[in-house]
Amino acid sequence: MPWILDVASPTAGATTGDNVVDNVEKIEINAPEAGDYIVRVSHKGQLLVNDSQVFSLV
Numbered sequence: 001m002p003w004i005l006d007v008a009s010p011t012a013g014a015t016t017g018d019n020v021v022d023n024v025e026k027i028e029i030n031a032p033e034a035g036d037y038i039v040r041v042s043h044k045g046q047l048l049v050n051d052s053q054v055f056s057l058v
Contacts, residue, residue, distance in 0.1 A: 002026065020044070 001016040002025045019025060027039070041055055 003028075 002019040003014045004017045004019040004021065005014050006012045007021055039057065041053065043053055
């Protein structure tokens with residue numbers, strides 16, 4: 001689950017959960033193993049402009 005902030009209490013520390021508030025995600029793997037990984041970008045069923053979703057991966 002991604003890191004999320006509480007919009008009702010923005011000074012509170014981040015927790016993990018379903019992030020439906022902002023457009024930034026951070027994936028953190030505490031003990032990564034050697035090998036290939038798959039990153040899947042999806043949406044929650046809202047309509048997409050021209051059936052596409054622009055994103056950046058760093």
